Amino acid sequence: MQPGTIGNIEIVARLANQAIRRDAAQEIAKACGAEDLVVFLRDPEVGALLSAPGFPQTLPDGRLWRAFVEVAASEGEHRGELPLHGVGSNLPAIGYASGANAVVVMLGTTAPNENVELLRSMMPLIETTLRAEQTTALADAQARLARDASARAATLVQALDRTRRQLENTLEIARLARVEVEAANTQLQGQALELEAQTEELQSANTSLEEARAVADSANHAKSEFLATMSHELRTPLNAIGGYVELLSMGIHGAVNDTQQHALGRIDRSQRHLLGLINNVLNLSRIEAGRVDYDISDVMLATAFANIAPMIEPQLAAKGIAYELCDVDRLPRVSADAEKLQQILLNLLSNAVKFTDTGGRVWVEAGRTIEKPGQVFVRVSDTGRGVPADKLESIFEPFTQVDASHSRTGEGTGLGLAISRDLARGMGGDIRARSVLGGGSVFTLTLLGAVRLARNELEVAGPGGDGSESPEP
Amino acid sequence: MTDVAIASTALKDGAAGEELAARVRSELHGAAPDALIVFASSQNDYKSLLTALKAGSGARTLVGCSSAGEFTGETAGTGLTTVIALRASDMRFNATIAKGMSQDREKAAAHLARNFEGMESTDFRYRTALILVDALAGHAEDLVDRLTVATGGMYRFFGGGAGDDAKFERTHVFMNAEMHSDAAVVLEVLSNKPIGIGARHGWTPASGPMRVTETDQASVLSLNVVPAVEAFEDHAAATNQSFDRNNPLPFFLHNIVGVQTDEGHKLRVPLGVGANGGIACAAEVPTGATAHIMSIKPADAADAAASATRDAMEQVERSGHTPKAALFFDCVATRLRLGQDFNNELDAVSAELKGAQFAGFNSYGQIVRSEGQFSGFHNCTAVVCVFPD
Numbered sequence: 001m002q003p004g005t006i007g008n009i010e011i012v013a014r015l016a017n018q019a020i021r022r023d024a025a026q027e028i029a030k031a032c033g034a035e036d037l038v039v040f041l042r043d044p045e046v047g048a049l050l051s052a053p054g055f056p057q058t059l060p061d062g063r064l065w066r067a068f069v070e071v072a073a074s075e076g077e078h079r080g081e082l083p084l085h086g087v088g089s090n091l092p093a094i095g096y097a098s099g100a101n102a103v104v105v106m107l108g109t110t111a112p113n114e115n116v117e118l119l120r121s122m123m124p125l126i127e128t129t130l131r132a133e134q135t136t137a138l139a140d141a142q143a144r145l146a147r148d149a150s151a152r153a154a155t156l157v158q159a160l161d162r163t164r165r166q167l168e169n170t171l172e173i174a175r176l177a178r179v180e181v182e183a184a185n186t187q188l189q190g191q192a193l194e195l196e197a198q199t200e201e202l203q204s205a206n207t208s209l210e211e212a213r214a215v216a217d218s219a220n221h222a223k224s225e226f227l228a229t230m231s232h233e234l235r236t237p238l239n240a241i242g243g244y245v246e247l248l249s250m251g252i253h254g255a256v257n258d259t260q261q262h263a264l265g266r267i268d269r270s271q272r273h274l275l276g277l278i279n280n281v282l283n284l285s286r287i288e289a290g291r292v293d294y295d296i297s298d299v300m301l302a303t304a305f306a307n308i309a310p311m312i313e314p315q316l317a318a319k320g321i322a323y324e325l326c327d328v329d330r331l332p333r334v335s336a337d338a339e340k341l342q343q344i345l346l347n348l349l350s351n352a353v354k355f356t357d358t359g360g361r362v363w364v365e366a367g368r369t370i371e372k373p374g375q376v377f378v379r380v381s382d383t384g385r386g387v388p389a390d391k392l393e394s395i396f397e398p399f400t401q402v403d404a405s406h407s408r409t410g411e412g413t414g415l416g417l418a419i420s421r422d423l424a425r426g427m428g429g430d431i432r433a434r435s436v437l438g439g440g441s442v443f444t445l446t447l448l449g450a451v452r453l454a455r456n457e458l459e460v461a462g463p464g465g466d467g468s469e470s471p472e473p
Numbered sequence: 474m475t476d477v478a479i480a481s482t483a484l485k486d487g488a489a490g491e492e493l494a495a496r497v498r499s500e501l502h503g504a505a506p507d508a509l510i511v512f513a514s515s516q517n518d519y520k521s522l523l524t525a526l527k528a529g530s531g532a533r534t535l536v537g538c539s540s541a542g543e544f545t546g547e548t549a550g551t552g553l554t555t556v557i558a559l560r561a562s563d564m565r566f567n568a569t570i571a572k573g574m575s576q577d578r579e580k581a582a583a584h585l586a587r588n589f590e591g592m593e594s595t596d597f598r599y600r601t602a603l604i605l606v607d608a609l610a611g612h613a614e615d616l617v618d619r620l621t622v623a624t625g626g627m628y629r630f631f632g633g634g635a636g637d638d639a640k641f642e643r644t645h646v647f648m649n650a651e652m653h654s655d656a657a658v659v660l661e662v663l664s665n666k667p668i669g670i671g672a673r674h675g676w677t678p679a680s681g682p683m684r685v686t687e688t689d690q691a692s693v694l695s696l697n698v699v700p701a702v703e704a705f706e707d708h709a710a711a712t713n714q715s716f717d718r719n720n721p722l723p724f725f726l727h728n729i730v731g732v733q734t735d736e737g738h739k740l741r742v743p744l745g746v747g748a749n750g751g752i753a754c755a756a757e758v759p760t761g762a763t764a765h766i767m768s769i770k771p772a773d774a775a776d777a778a779a780s781a782t783r784d785a786m787e788q789v790e791r792s793g794h795t796p797k798a799a800l801f802f803d804c805v806a807t808r809l810r811l812g813q814d815f816n817n818e819l820d821a822v823s824a825e826l827k828g829a830q831f832a833g834f835n836s837y838g839q840i841v842r843s844e845g846q847f848s849g850f851h852n853c854t855a856v857v858c859v860f861p862d
């Protein structure tokens with residue numbers, strides 16, 4: 001290319017090719033009467049005018065260049081001097097702007113020839129071309145990034161596949177676990193249904209039992225009513241029999257010989273026994289029918305024992321049995337019906353005498369229980385024949401005796417202990433027994449203590465006076 | 474259950490190794506650690522140090538690197554050797570090394586990934602790796618990127634570049650009793666409890682955006698076609714700071730390069746001025762990138778470290794676990810800039826750890842790649858890793 005001969009398209013074409021841009025720029029500069037030229041485009045992101053690709057990207061004394069091109073951009077044309085790498089001194093420079101965003105700096109001349117006007121006229125096209133290149137470069141960079149990203153994505157996809165396989169394995173393990181849980185759940189549901197059915201059966205059975213119990217209660221009540229009525233009706237003729245026997249024995253109706261007197265005696269004993277039996281049946285039936293009233297008050301045990309002494313002492317004396325009663329002054333008071341308390345104590349002592357052989361021993365201890373401070377116990381012990389362990393509970397059942405021979409001899413009805421325990425329970429207490437076959441028995445009556453204690457009741461009373469109390473009387 | 478022993482000594486060479494090994498065994502009640510991590514000043518003869526440390530401690534695995542400042546919750550300074558020993562019943566540790574990272578990062582990354590035990594194992598829920606690199610070999614960012622790809626994003630990375638007491642001459646990484654340059658060591662940590670990782674820097678743009686118009690490896694030759702040093706001089710003038718081309722470090726410690734990315738600014742520490750007006754940086758700056766000159770307020774470094782620690786702690790605590798110990802890495806430039814005030818940063822980290830012990834070192838670049846990120850090599854960034862009990 002000769003100076004003055006460049007054409008429009010040739011200028012653009014040569015500058016558009018980045019590979020030859022530097023050389024082309026210098027040729028164009030020479031065609032314009034200069035030594036070199038640099039094209040600047042404004043970078044939209046950082047806002048500065050930057051030399052286009054293919055031109056030096058690091059300009060010496062950059063501040064000078066920056067100020068120069070900015071003035072050129074604002075004024076359209078600007079003259080001065082600028083340094084360039086490889087050139088010893090600053091070169092004359094003329095900056096031509098194409099708007100505010102593109103500047104061409106012509107170096108090495110103060111008076112370029114007429115070709116520079118052609119170059120200036122081409123500047124919008126040059127700017128467009130370089131902008132297109134800038135866009136293309138950006139697109140290339142994006143494409144490179146996309147290729148890199150694609151390569152990374154391919155690797156990541158492989159990793160994701162690996163992770164997916166691991167996840168599938170984990171899910172399979174979870175699925176199998178879920179199946180096991182569901183099976184267990186089904187089994188549990190079956191068991192729950194079975195349990196529900198059993199519960200319904202139990203409820204039904206319970207209802208039947210409740211009904212049966214109500215029927216039994218009703219029948220028992222009727223029985224008790226019947227027994228109470230019948231006992232009352234039986235006592236009337238029996239009392240009449242007794243009265244007439246007594247009259248006959250007294251000879252009111254004529255003399256009675258020894259044989260007749262003996263017979264009357266037997267009638268009288270039989271009548272008394274039968275009357276006692278009926279009285280006991282009456283008492284028991286009244287208790288069971290709930291027709292017993294309790295006159296509860298503070299009762300002194302000492303008084304109760306004193307009252308029954310005349311009835312028990314002849315029995316003791318008859319069998320030569322030693323009797324020991326604890327220190328009466330220290331016997332506690334109890335909250336009880338005095339008459340029924342005496343009935344219980346008499347029964348317990350009578351039993352003790354009855355089942356103790358001649359020369360034996362019966363003794364009584366009493367005091368407040370340790371476990372239940374509001375409770376009083378009376379313990380009747382003997383050295384009698386004792387009760388087998390398997391009979392200890394049944395002796396409290398009506399009509400039950402350990403040794404049936406006593407019934408045959410008319411010495412017991414089998415109702416005494418049952419009545420005594422019912423009476424004790426009716427007063428808030430109880431009777432328990434413990435025994436060793438052939439080693440004596442211990443019957444313990446518990447009752448509620450009197451509301452107010454006397455000072456001398458604070459200690460346990462016993463035959464030995466040692467104040468001790470067995471933890472389980 | 475994680476047992477931890479942390480120790481530091483000013484002794485050197487084999488004596489340091491013996492001293493630290495004895496303290497580790499003592500703190501672990503005679504047991505040998507599963508993993509022993511060591512950060513050693515370049516004042517040491519590494520070979521004798523590592524041999525004594527490995528033999529004395531009985532550690533199954535030893536990794537570490539040379540450093541440019543060493544610290545624990547109790548001590549901080551230079552010329553020290555610091556170790557943290559881990560013994561955990563429910564974690565698995567596995568160390569591996571890749572050499573020749575300046576030649577072929579893809580190959581190095583593939584080698585490391587192949588040796589990761591967690592790549593195929595489903596026994597552990599969390600996969601984490603401590604990466605220590607010879608930063609002066611360059612290309613650390615590329616290695617971390619490629620390792621991210623090679624592991625399919627399954628791992629979270631943290632770590633740093635080895636140092637040499639701010640001499641910037643030669644750095645080493647350690648694998649058992651051997652030291653290596655142009656290499657990276659990785660301690661793979663597999664666990665079913667979360668390991669917390671946090672990273673923050675307090676730097677903000679102090680200049681307008683500039684185009685990185687020419688670079689030569691880790692040197693920025695020009696910004697906006699102006700020699701890079703002029704851009705820094707102009708910034709110094711605009712912000713009333715003094716800048717001496719012959720002694721630029723004081724300025725560089727407070728004014729660094731921030732490369733704009735979609736994930737925020739990636740920091741690059743300037744190290745010196747070239748004869749051509751270029752600025753040599755601690756890591757690569759890509760040509761064509763948009764960059765700012767960044768600055769930081771004195772208290773912001775401590776705040777950033779505290780925030781990073783909180784992030785890491787939260788990851789451990791939100792699942793109901795108790796932090797046991799931590800590793801903390803920050804840039805050597807941060808220590809040089811802050812001087813004694815670097816202790817404030819350590820205090821801030823210690824306060825956030827709620828009693829958990831920590832150890833760490835001043836590094837030449839920091840590594841952190843956690844969820845949602847791709848590349849992970851940074852400068853001037855506080856990196857915290859919290860191990861659960």
